[in-house]
Amino acid sequence: MSAPADAGRDVDAPATLADLARCFEGAVPAVIATAAADGTPNVTYLSKVRMVDEERIALSNQFFSKTARNLAENPRASVLVIDPATYDEYRLTLVYERTERRGVVFERLRQDIDALAALEGMEGVFKLRAADIYRVVDVERTVLRPATIEPRGAGRRTDETELVPRLAELGVRIGRCPDLDGLVDTATRGLCEVLGYDHAVLLLLDERGERLYTIASHGYEAEGVGSEVTLGEGVIGTAAARCAPARIGNLRQMRKYSQTVRRSYEDEGVGPGREIPLPGLGDANSLLVAPAMALGQLVGALLVEHPDPVAFGPSDEAVLSVVATLVANAVELDRARAREDVTPAPPTAGPDTTPDGDATLVRFFPADGSTFVDGDYLIKGVAGRILWSLLRHHADEGRIEFTNREVRLDPTLELPEFRDNFESRLILLKRRLDERDAPVRIEKTGRGRFRLDVRRPLRLEAVAPT
Amino acid sequence: VLNPDQVALLGRGCALIIGVAGPDGAPHAARGWGTIVHSASEGRVRLVVDAADRDRLAAAPRGLVAVTATDVRNLRSVQLKGRITAIGPAGPADLERFRTYLDEFAVDVYESDGTERALFERFVPFAFAACEIAVDEVFDQTPGPSAGAALRSRTG
Numbered sequence: 001m002s003a004p005a006d007a008g009r010d011v012d013a014p015a016t017l018a019d020l021a022r023c024f025e026g027a028v029p030a031v032i033a034t035a036a037a038d039g040t041p042n043v044t045y046l047s048k049v050r051m052v053d054e055e056r057i058a059l060s061n062q063f064f065s066k067t068a069r070n071l072a073e074n075p076r077a078s079v080l081v082i083d084p085a086t087y088d089e090y091r092l093t094l095v096y097e098r099t100e101r102r103g104v105v106f107e108r109l110r111q112d113i114d115a116l117a118a119l120e121g122m123e124g125v126f127k128l129r130a131a132d133i134y135r136v137v138d139v140e141r142t143v144l145r146p147a148t149i150e151p152r153g154a155g156r157r158t159d160e161t162e163l164v165p166r167l168a169e170l171g172v173r174i175g176r177c178p179d180l181d182g183l184v185d186t187a188t189r190g191l192c193e194v195l196g197y198d199h200a201v202l203l204l205l206d207e208r209g210e211r212l213y214t215i216a217s218h219g220y221e222a223e224g225v226g227s228e229v230t231l232g233e234g235v236i237g238t239a240a241a242r243c244a245p246a247r248i249g250n251l252r253q254m255r256k257y258s259q260t261v262r263r264s265y266e267d268e269g270v271g272p273g274r275e276i277p278l279p280g281l282g283d284a285n286s287l288l289v290a291p292a293m294a295l296g297q298l299v300g301a302l303l304v305e306h307p308d309p310v311a312f313g314p315s316d317e318a319v320l321s322v323v324a325t326l327v328a329n330a331v332e333l334d335r336a337r338a339r340e341d342v343t344p345a346p347p348t349a350g351p352d353t354t355p356d357g358d359a360t361l362v363r364f365f366p367a368d369g370s371t372f373v374d375g376d377y378l379i380k381g382v383a384g385r386i387l388w389s390l391l392r393h394h395a396d397e398g399r400i401e402f403t404n405r406e407v408r409l410d411p412t413l414e415l416p417e418f419r420d421n422f423e424s425r426l427i428l429l430k431r432r433l434d435e436r437d438a439p440v441r442i443e444k445t446g447r448g449r450f451r452l453d454v455r456r457p458l459r460l461e462a463v464a465p466t
Numbered sequence: 467v468l469n470p471d472q473v474a475l476l477g478r479g480c481a482l483i484i485g486v487a488g489p490d491g492a493p494h495a496a497r498g499w500g501t502i503v504h505s506a507s508e509g510r511v512r513l514v515v516d517a518a519d520r521d522r523l524a525a526a527p528r529g530l531v532a533v534t535a536t537d538v539r540n541l542r543s544v545q546l547k548g549r550i551t552a553i554g555p556a557g558p559a560d561l562e563r564f565r566t567y568l569d570e571f572a573v574d575v576y577e578s579d580g581t582e583r584a585l586f587e588r589f590v591p592f593a594f595a596a597c598e599i600a601v602d603e604v605f606d607q608t609p610g611p612s613a614g615a616a617l618r619s620r621t622g
């Protein structure tokens with residue numbers, strides 16, 4: 001039998017706000033009671049409660065207008081909060097101090113609400129109106145029943161004292177990566193092996209700065225390379241667009257709340273936009289997104305997920321932000337190196353080693369670069385155009401050896417002149433071909449060089465727009 | 467005062483939260499542990515509460531009380547506002563209602579959120595009281611822009 005969850009903790013000691021930090025993660029809805037001047041009470045749930053300092057908390061205000069009216073008459077409140085790991089419940093006695101509509105506290109709450117809204121595509125509709133700041137004058141633990149089961153999330157957490165050394169180890173591993181392919185693999189695998197994040201996705205920003213695409217993942221049945229998220233949409237897209245981390249626990253409950261609000265808006269005739277499915281774990285109950293930034297620019301985003309509803313805390317947010325920054329700077333360094341690469345490489349035709357057999361049909365749609373192999377979707381966009389360009393060269397000239405430098409100059413790729421992301425797209429293509437067990441592969445043969453490995457005869461067909 | 471949907475909501479394992487004010491106007495939030503609707507048309511409801519909240523509820527000016535009931539499966543919620551007309555120790559029927567309420571609540575919470583019963587039983591009270599409430603008004607409290615809209619009142 002496991003040890004009681006309260007072991008080592010003085011449950012009779014008066015609780016301070018700092019002791020209640022987990023209660024403010026938003027994983028279990030808080031309750032607020034207010035009263036009008038005539039004593040008429042009002043009681044409802046709160047979306048978010050945040051700790052401001054040792055004496056104050058901030059409550060999100062989206063639409064609890066009766067609560068706001070009561071506070072104008074009687075600036076006091078009683079709030080029930082629950083620790084999502086232990087389900088200890090506390091009653092806070094509050095005195096209203098002020099309302100903020102900008103500033104650090106408001107922005108933090110706004111990020112929370114935006115993440116909640118993004119679960120159901122309600123960005124821009126379900127918005128924080130204000131952050132109400134209260135002074136906490138009393139904290140009371142409501143019921144003192146002993147714990148009979150382990151706290152939730154207890155098994156996942158890394159010892160805080162080990163975080164920095166582990167982070168340093170992952171940093172070293174990332175620093176030793178010689179190229180982008182190794183970097184994205186090391187980063188996602190290292191998050192699992194070194195830091196214990198079993199499910200991780202690395203996304204990079206596309207050339208137009210409009211979408212994030214998955215370049216690597218770890219811990220999923222399908223790697224999902226090439227899957228996309230629109231910047232500003234969904235939890236990942238919103239966190240990336242804001243260049244601020246997003247952390248959501250008890251995702252099932254939060255999603256239910258978000259769905260209810262969405263239905264309520266729809267009943268009012270407001271269209272909250274299309275639903276954005278979250279990539280990754282089907283049973284994820286916690287997620288954490290950190291934007292990957294370098295030199296003040298968004299480069300991508302890192303996502304970790306976990307089935308436990310209380311999997312991630314502030315230290316996880318800090319750790320993932322550091323890793324995301326390391327990755328972003330390494331990606332940018334690789335890109336800068338690629339831009340300066342002057343490797344002269346007049347490519348030569350290699351021996352045609354394509355085996356005999358039935359030809360595989362590769363269909364290419366120039367309109368958007370969509371490419372299908374024997375009817376199965378493979379890739380689209382820049383990566384699709386790169387593949388088509390390589391296959392044409394192979395078919396017309398028998399070439400299998402290429403350099404990044406010459407391929408990126410191909411005008412049919414429609415690469416932007418600045419920030420063409422060619423290397424990232426090439427890695428994306430390589431990983432996608434591997435993931436799909438495609439009859440053609442890409443092998444790196446040196447810095448800025450690669451080989452096309454055609455494993456079956458191919459029949460190429462470009463589908464002209466009608 | 468209460469329509470059939472609201473009676474059905476109150477009759478199952480819905481989440482129940484309570485608000486009252488003290489004689490000094492200070493609000494007090496608490497949880498409810500089961501309801502029995504005595505009369506939907508007259509808006510008479512019996513509410514099982516934590517015995518530790520009994521004095522607070524008894525001291526509410528003019529007995530004014532607010533109770534929000536939420537179906538934890540979809541968060542559809544109503545807020546009842548009315549007056550506490552009587553309060554006393556929980557009787558056998560109240561305790562039986564608490565037990566069935568807790569069973570229903572546990573199933574709904576586990577099926578919708580995956581939260582184990584043993585976790586939220588940490589804040590189940592040790593002892594119970596029960597109060598009679600005369601419901602005067604009913605409000606939609608479902609999260610969203612319509613939260614707080616009046617649904618029914620004793621006069622209209």
